[in-house]
Amino acid sequence: MVFAASISMKKQVSTSMIAKEAGIAVSTTGFILSGKARKMKISEKTEQRVLALAKDLGYVPNALAKNLRRNRSGIIGLLYNHLKHHWADESLKGVRSVLGDTEYSPFLSTHEFDAKLLEKEVELMLQHRFDAIISVPFKEGKKTYQRIIDNGTPLIFLNDTLEGMSDVDMVAWNAREASKTAMNHLISLGRKKIGFLGWDDGRRMIRARVEAYRNCLKREGIDLRKDWMRLFPLEADIAESVVEMFSEKDRPDALFCGLDIYGIQAIGALEGMGLKVPEDVAVVGMGNQPGSEFPSIGLSTVNSPNESIGAKAASLAIELIEQKQSCTGSRHLLHGDDLVIRRSTSI
Amino acid sequence: MVFAASISMKKQVSTSMIAKEAGIAVSTTGFILSGKARKMKISEKTEQRVLALAKDLGYVPNALAKNLRRNRSGIIGLLYNHLKHHWADESLKGVRSVLGDTEYSPFLSTHEFDAKLLEKEVELMLQHRFDAIISVPFKEGKKTYQRIIDNGTPLIFLNDTLEGMSDVDMVAWNAREASKTAMNHLISLGRKKIGFLGWDDGRRMIRARVEAYRNCLKREGIDLRKDWMRLFPLEADIAESVVEMFSEKDRPDALFCGLDIYGIQAIGALEGMGLKVPEDVAVVGMGNQPGSEFPSIGLSTVNSPNESIGAKAASLAIELIEQKQSCTGSRHLLHGDDLVIRRSTSI
DNA sequence: TTGAAAGCGCTAACAA
DNA sequence: TTGTTAGCGCTTTCAA
Numbered sequence: 001m002v003f004a005a006s007i008s009m010k011k012q013v014s015t016s017m018i019a020k021e022a023g024i025a026v027s028t029t030g031f032i033l034s035g036k037a038r039k040m041k042i043s044e045k046t047e048q049r050v051l052a053l054a055k056d057l058g059y060v061p062n063a064l065a066k067n068l069r070r071n072r073s074g075i076i077g078l079l080y081n082h083l084k085h086h087w088a089d090e091s092l093k094g095v096r097s098v099l100g101d102t103e104y105s106p107f108l109s110t111h112e113f114d115a116k117l118l119e120k121e122v123e124l125m126l127q128h129r130f131d132a133i134i135s136v137p138f139k140e141g142k143k144t145y146q147r148i149i150d151n152g153t154p155l156i157f158l159n160d161t162l163e164g165m166s167d168v169d170m171v172a173w174n175a176r177e178a179s180k181t182a183m184n185h186l187i188s189l190g191r192k193k194i195g196f197l198g199w200d201d202g203r204r205m206i207r208a209r210v211e212a213y214r215n216c217l218k219r220e221g222i223d224l225r226k227d228w229m230r231l232f233p234l235e236a237d238i239a240e241s242v243v244e245m246f247s248e249k250d251r252p253d254a255l256f257c258g259l260d261i262y263g264i265q266a267i268g269a270l271e272g273m274g275l276k277v278p279e280d281v282a283v284v285g286m287g288n289q290p291g292s293e294f295p296s297i298g299l300s301t302v303n304s305p306n307e308s309i310g311a312k313a314a315s316l317a318i319e320l321i322e323q324k325q326s327c328t329g330s331r332h333l334l335h336g337d338d339l340v341i342r343r344s345t346s347i
Numbered sequence: 348m349v350f351a352a353s354i355s356m357k358k359q360v361s362t363s364m365i366a367k368e369a370g371i372a373v374s375t376t377g378f379i380l381s382g383k384a385r386k387m388k389i390s391e392k393t394e395q396r397v398l399a400l401a402k403d404l405g406y407v408p409n410a411l412a413k414n415l416r417r418n419r420s421g422i423i424g425l426l427y428n429h430l431k432h433h434w435a436d437e438s439l440k441g442v443r444s445v446l447g448d449t450e451y452s453p454f455l456s457t458h459e460f461d462a463k464l465l466e467k468e469v470e471l472m473l474q475h476r477f478d479a480i481i482s483v484p485f486k487e488g489k490k491t492y493q494r495i496i497d498n499g500t501p502l503i504f505l506n507d508t509l510e511g512m513s514d515v516d517m518v519a520w521n522a523r524e525a526s527k528t529a530m531n532h533l534i535s536l537g538r539k540k541i542g543f544l545g546w547d548d549g550r551r552m553i554r555a556r557v558e559a560y561r562n563c564l565k566r567e568g569i570d571l572r573k574d575w576m577r578l579f580p581l582e583a584d585i586a587e588s589v590v591e592m593f594s595e596k597d598r599p600d601a602l603f604c605g606l607d608i609y610g611i612q613a614i615g616a617l618e619g620m621g622l623k624v625p626e627d628v629a630v631v632g633m634g635n636q637p638g639s640e641f642p643s644i645g646l647s648t649v650n651s652p653n654e655s656i657g658a659k660a661a662s663l664a665i666e667l668i669e670q671k672q673s674c675t676g677s678r679h680l681l682h683g684d685d686l687v688i689r690r691s692t693s694i
Numbered sequence: 695t696t697g698a699a700a701g702c703g704c705t706a707a708c709a710a
Numbered sequence: 711t712t713g714t715t716a717g718c719g720c721t722t723t724c725a726a
Contacts, residue, residue: 012418014719025697030721041695060498063474064415065719068702071359073411075475083436084637089429092457105471108430108455110439124452127410128422151407239642268642290431291638295586295615361703372713377705388711412703415718697726703718710713 013059021057022050029054033061067129076317077125078108079118079135086290087306091158094310095134102318104131115140126151132317137162139202154320155327156313160203167329169320171313174333175205175286178302179212182256182284185300185339187220189282189347191254195228195245197238197266198258209258209286228252238262242269246281253281260285260292263299267344283344298343305336360406368404369397376401380408414476423664424472425455426465426482433637434653438505441657442481449665451478462487473498479664484509486549501667502674503660507550514676516667518660521680522552522633525649526559529603529631532647532686534567536629536694538601542575542592544585544613545605556605556633575599585609589616593628600628607632607639610646614691630691645690652683 019029029050031040037047067073078095080088088108095106107130111118118141125133126147132154137145142162148155149168157170186194196213200206210231217224230241242265245251257263263285267277275281285292285301292299312332320328366376376397378387384394414420425442427435435455442453454477458465465488472480473494479501484492489509495502496515504517533541543560547553557578564571577588589612592598604610610632614624622628632639632648639646659679667675 012719015721016719026720027698027722028696030719031696034721043695046695058497060470060473062415062476062719063471064411064420064476065702066721068409068411068415068704069719069721071702083430083439084433086431089431089457092430093459105467106456109453110436112440120452123407124410126407129409129411150405264641264643272642291641294611294638294641294644295619296611296643297641359703362705363703373704374706374714375712377703378712381705390711393711409703412718413705415720416703416705418718695726698724700721700723702720705716705718707716708714710711 012062013054013057014062015059018050018053018057018059022046022053024050033059071129072131073129074103074105075128075130076104076106076314077121077130077133078106079121079125079133080108080110081113081136081138082110090306091310091313094307094312095314096310097307098311098314098318104314104318104321106314111135111138111141113138113140115144119144122148126153131321132156134158134313134317136160137165137168137203149326152324152326154317154325156316156320158309158313160205161331163202168327169316169330169332171309171316171332171334172205173304173306173309174335176208176212177333178286178304178336179209179256179258180216181339182286182302183212183216185341185345186254186256186282186284187216189254189278189345191282192220192222193228193252194222194254194256195225195230195252196256196258197230197232197242197262199234199236199262200231201234206258213256232262238265239269239272242266243273246270246273246275255281255283257283257285260287260289260299260301263301263344264291264297267297267299278343278345278347282347288340292340293342298346300342300345301340303336303338303340305334308334308336359409360401360404361409362406365397365400365404365406369393369400371397380406418476419478420476421450421452422475422477423451423453423661424468424477424480425453426468426472426480427455427457428460428483428485429457437653438657438660441654441659442661443657444654445658445661445665451661451665451668453661458482458485458488460485460487462491466491469495473500478668479503481505481660481664483507484512484515484550496673499671499673501664501672503663503667505656505660507552508678510549515674516663516677516679518656518663518679518681519552520651520653520656521682523555523559524680525633525651525683526556526603526605527563528686529633529649530559530563532688532692533601533603533629533631534563536601536625536692538629539567539569540575540599541569541601541603542572542577542599543603543605544577544579544589544609546581546583546609547578548581553605560603579609585612586616586619589613590620593617593620593622602628602630604630604632607634607636607646607648610648610691611638611644614644614646625690625692625694629694635687639687640689645693647689647692648687650683650685650687652681655681655683 015029016026019026032047032050109121122144134156137157159172198209263283285299288301288303292301362376363373366373379394379397456468469491481503484504506519610630632646635648635650
C-alpha cells in the first residue's frame, strides 16, 4: 500500500501544466482552481473537467507562489514560552475556533524563555511573511518584539504586557479578579490567617495576584504578615518554605497560591508535616492546571479561560491584519473566575 | 517607543531595491545577502556597504520567493495529537537540538485526533511545501498519511506505526523493554499478585505494554488473572475499576499501569479506600509524566526518552529529504528504561 | 468566456 | 568581479 516514492521522479504539477493538458488557457484553470469559476462565468463543463484533471494529476496548489504574489501567507504564528502545560493546547483550540472559518491558519513555535531563540523564530516568521504573530511575552525579548512592530506585522501579547510596549494589543486572563475570587473563597470559610505563595517575574498579571492578596486582606482589616508572604522564582521547589512558614506556633490557617503548582506542592508539604488539609490549612490555587484534580491532591482553584483568550487573540489578529495595523494598544481582560472547589477547601 | 505603524505605509524592501540604492547589480546584492559574497569574490567594501544598507532599510529576506525558486521551504512540520502533556515540549527540544545547526526549522500543529483536522493541516503543510512531516500517527488518518507519501514528501511516525503503513519510518520509545523494567521492579519487590491498568487503542506500542505484562508473568510462572487486567479508553476515569478490583478479599499487591495517569488515579483510589501505598499495593507507571513527581503522589515510573525521540526523528527527516525519499521503512526503538523510584514502590 | 502577459522577490546560469 | 536575464507558480489586468 505504502510506496517509497522517489521525489525526483515526481514533477510538480502546476496550473499551467493542467491548462496545457486540458487544452485551455492558464488563467482559466487558475480561476477554476482558486474557486473563482462562478465569478468568471466559466462553463461548468470546463470547470468539472479541470477539477477532475487536477485531482488525477495530484495537483497541490503552491502556496509559496500564491503568497509571493499576494505578499501575505495566510499564516498566523503562535509563539509560546513552552508547551508543558495545557495552556498552549487550550488556547490553540480557541485560536482554531476562530480561524476555522477564515482563510488563516495557525502555526506554532516556542521561545523557551530564550531571547536568541525568540529572535530566530520571529525572524523566520517575518521572512515567511506570517500575517500576524501572537506571543506570550518574554521580558528579555523586547527588541525582537519591537522588530515585529517596526516591520508592520500585527503583534498580540497573550496574558501579559511588557513594560514600555503598552501599544501592543493584549488579551489576558483577569488575574486580579480571579485572585479576588480565590481570596474571597478562603475568607468565606472563616479563615483570617491567610498566607501567600507566588512568584514575581516582573510581569503585571503575575503581580496582580499579590496585589489582590494585599487588597483583600486590607479590605477585611487583616494585617499583612510579611513572613506569610513568599515570592519564588518560577519552577522553584517551595516545600522548604512551606515547612518553615508552618513550623511556627502562630501559623496560617489558609494559603492562597498564585499558581496551582505551588498549591500542589504545598498540600504535599503540609500533609507531610502532619497538618490536615483543609481542616488545619485550606489551600486554593490559580489556573486549574492539570494535576490539581488528581484525587490525592484535590486542589481548589480558579479556572482560567484559556480557550477564550486564544479565540479573542485570533479575532484581534484578523482585525489588525485587515486594518493593516501592527498594533492599536487595545487591552482585553477576560473574566475567568469560576471557582473550582475541591478537597483542599471542602470543610 | 512602540509605534503603531501602518503596514500600507511600508514598502517591502527587496534585493533589487537595495541594488538600485547601492548602484550595483541585483545579482551582486543577491550573492551578498545570501552569504555567498566570499564565494563570488565580491569586494569586501561592496559587501559591507550592501549589508549596512540592507540593515538600514530594514530588509527582511522574502522566504516565499526564495523557496518558490528552490521549490522547498526549509520547514519541517511537526503534527502532534495534542499539546497537553510534556511530550510535545520535550520532543520539540530534541528536534531543535538537531535542526539548530541546519538550514531547517520546525513548525508545529496538532490534529486533536480529528481526521478532518489532520487532513487540513497536512494539506496546508504540503501546499506550503514543507520539506518533511513528523507526526504522531492517528489511526483514522491513514488516507491523509498516504497522501503525504504519494506527494513524495518525507513522513516520519513518532512513537507508533499504523497498520498497513509499515514503510513509513518510525521513531519510538521501546515500550516493551520499559514495561519489562517496570514489571521486573515490582517482581524484585517480592510482589506476585500484579494487576494491570492500561488502554488499547490498537496501536502496537500501546499493546506492547500488555504483552510485556503477560510475558513477565509467564516467565515468573504466575498465572494471568483476567479480572486483574483492565483496558480502558484513553482519558477514562478508572477509579471505579480500581475500587472494584481491590474490593475482593483476594486482591493484587501491586499494579503495573501502562500510563502514569492511571497510576496517579489508582493511588488516589487505593488510598481513598484505606489501602496503603506501597505497603498494601505497590504501584508503578510508565512515562514519568508531570504529576507523578508531586509529593502527594510519588508514583514510581519509567522515563521515556522524549527528547531523543525528537532528535532522532529530526535527523531521520533530514536524511530522507536529502535522499529524496518519502520513506524507507526504517524502525528506531529508543531505549528508555531508567526506572524512577518514588514513594509508590519504596518499601 | 477565454487568452496573453506582467510581475511578486529571489536564485543562478551565462556574459562580459 | 559585476551585470543581465530567465524563470519558479500563481494572480490578475487587459484584450479579444
